[in-house]
Amino acid sequence: MVKYTASTHSLLRRQKPLSPSEKEANDVEVPIFIGSMIGSLMYLTASRPDIMFAVCACSRFQVTPKSSHLSAVKRIFRYLKGKPKLGLWYPSVSLFDLESYSDSDYAGVNIDRKSTTGGCQFLGRILISWQCKKQTIVATSTTKAEYVATAS
Structure with a gap:
């Protein structure tokens, strides 16, 4: 089982949030960025859910x-180099109860003020x-963001 630590949440912590049009930033060679780096990280999210939010946020650009x-x-x-042993662990003996959890933030995406929904099933x-997904609507309150997360 993956343990949640403060370092997993702070993968994208910066002075200012990522945005698609940063005037002072230089362009990056697109094929290298898309093909190898983001593709490799998306493949890793199958066994490393602790990086899913950060990878999905970076893949938007x-x-x-x-x-x-x-x-x-x-x-x-x-982060992955520093935490090589984190990942999913499947015990040989386990109960057969299905549990599901969901959560969302309120207007977490600074570009369009949409909320992000996340959930897991055991x-x-x-x-x-x-899963981790940007909501399709702009929630007007935290309650509405949580309701949309639960409904999806």
Whole structure:
């Protein structure tokens, strides 16, 4: 089972949030950014749900990546290098109860003020599914954001 630590949440912590049009940032060679780095990280999210939010946030900038986006992706790789043994663990004996959890933030995406929904499903103590998705509507309150997360 993956343990949540403060370092997993702070993968994207910066002075200012990632945005698609940063004037002071330089363009990055697109094929290298899209093909190898983000693709490799998306593959890793199958066994490392602790990096899913950060990888999905970085993948939003694949069309016109800037140097600040590249440094955020490199920060994820440094995190993975420092925590090589974290990942999913499946015990041989487990209960057969299905449990599901969901949560969302309120207007977490600074660009369009939409909320992000996340959730996970357990079969006994085994994590079998998880997701992280930007909501399709702009919630007007934290209650509405949580309701949309639960409904989805």
